[in-house]
Structures are given as structure tokens and as C-alpha cells.
Amino acid sequence: MARSVDPASGALAPEPAPLGLDGVAERLRLIRIVSQQRRYHGRPTPRLPSKAEIIGLLNDVEGLLYPRHFGPPGLTPDETEAHVL
Numbered sequence: 001m002a003r004s005v006d007p008a009s010g011a012l013a014p015e016p017a018p019l020g021l022d023g024v025a026e027r028l029r030l031i032r033i034v035s036q037q038r039r040y041h042g043r044p045t046p047r048l049p050s051k052a053e054i055i056g057l058l059n060d061v062e063g064l065l066y067p068r069h070f071g072p073p074g075l076t077p078d079e080t081e082a083h084v085l
Helices: 021-040 051-065 077-084
Strands: none
Touching: none
């Protein structure tokens, strides 16, 4: 792995010690916490949609993009325009 350069000093950064799975998980947790603190400045983090809500949304978009294949059952060619709009 190539060593990175510290932009402030221009010196080569030391190579990180290899991490086990627990070390990787801990670093990712810390990155997430720091990112949220920077982004939300002490405010509570927003509620994200659930996996089921995202799947439902993607199914709806798929039905709008391809209404005759993934739209409502029994959709006729004449009803397609009204369904999409």
C-alpha cells in the first residue's frame, strides 16, 4: 500500500498498523460519529427511511418508468399516461 503525504508538513505519514475486524469496526464508528458532529452541530440526527420504505419507493419509481411491466395489474395502454402523470 502506498504511504500518504501529510498535506500540512509534506512528510510521509507513518504506515497504519494492520487492524482486525474489531479495529476496523471501531474506526468506522468513530468516523461516523465525527461526521455527524460536523454535519449536525449538536442537533439530533435526522430519521432516515427504513429499508422497507426505500424498497417501496424504488418499486414505485420502477412502476413509473416501466408502467406496462411493473405498474398496477391490468393497466391498459390508454391508462398508462394517466398513471405516470
